[in-house]
Amino acid sequence: xxxxxxxxxxxxxxxxxxxxxxxxxxxxxxxxxxxxxxxxxxxxxxxxxxxxxxxxxxxxxxxxxxxxxxxxxxxxxxxxxxxxxxxxxxxxxxxxxxxxxxxxxxxxxxxxxx
Amino acid sequence: xxxxxxxxxxxxxxxxxxxxxxxxxxxxxxxxxxxxxxxxxxxxxxxxxxxxxxxxxxxxxxxxxxxxxxxxxxxxxxxxxxxxxxxxxxxxxxxxxxxxxxxxxxxxxxxxx
Numbered sequence: 001x002x003x004x005x006x007x008x009x010x011x012x013x014x015x016x017x018x019x020x021x022x023x024x025x026x027x028x029x030x031x032x033x034x035x036x037x038x039x040x041x042x043x044x045x046x047x048x049x050x051x052x053x054x055x056x057x058x059x060x061x062x063x064x065x066x067x068x069x070x071x072x073x074x075x076x077x078x079x080x081x082x083x084x085x086x087x088x089x090x091x092x093x094x095x096x097x098x099x100x101x102x103x104x105x106x107x108x109x110x111x112x113x114x
Numbered sequence: 115x116x117x118x119x120x121x122x123x124x125x126x127x128x129x130x131x132x133x134x135x136x137x138x139x140x141x142x143x144x145x146x147x148x149x150x151x152x153x154x155x156x157x158x159x160x161x162x163x164x165x166x167x168x169x170x171x172x173x174x175x176x177x178x179x180x181x182x183x184x185x186x187x188x189x190x191x192x193x194x195x196x197x198x199x200x201x202x203x204x205x206x207x208x209x210x211x212x213x214x215x216x217x218x219x220x221x222x223x224x225x226x227x
Contacts, residue, residue: 033214045218095214101170104157
């Protein structure tokens with residue numbers, strides 16, 4: 001069965017610094033997507049970044065970037081220049097191509113400190 | 115474009131009752147998926163609908179059901195409520211462009227007493 005593991009339940013980072021959130025997954029499939037979603041205290045889930053498994057280049061969205069290691073089944077999120085508004089739960093999700101079913105990790109609660 | 119709308123936002127029911135939650139996807143999106151979020155189990159996939167047809171289903175008992183209407187609005191129903199059904203129920207709207215991206219609504223917080 002496919003699983004997604006986020007081994008860091010909580011993390012904190014000083015404002016303007018860089019933090020990396022870890023995610024590993026287990027699958028035998030070759031074509032899939034990986035996502036990082038952010039859920040602020042208001043509860044609305046927001047897409048942070050997306051990675052297609054067939055792309056070797058790591059995805060980047062402004063201050064957010066990923067380190068995608070397909071062979072190691074690892075998908076970490078790096079947040080640069082952390083801002084107070086980055087405080088949220090971050091969920092890693094895996095989805096096989098051809099379906100819209102997401103398998104989520106248990107989440108990492110990130111707190112950005114002033 | 116308006117985002118995903120879920121109604122009601124909060125709901126309190128008692129054990130044994132049934133409940134219906136509603137989700138209106140982003141205009142033009144034809145697929146909708148549902149997730150249950152609890153502190154203990156995290157986010158779990160319930161089901162996904164496309165053009166009024168259920169395409170995928172998660173591992174939930176038959177008390178959990180859903181449907182989708184011709185205007186893409188979706189409802190999920192939980193019958194014979196149990197205490198463990200207390201959760202945040204999230205609906206996601208899917209653009210169906212093949213990139214698997216989902217846009218989540220604010221959720222319905224269900225409390226079962």
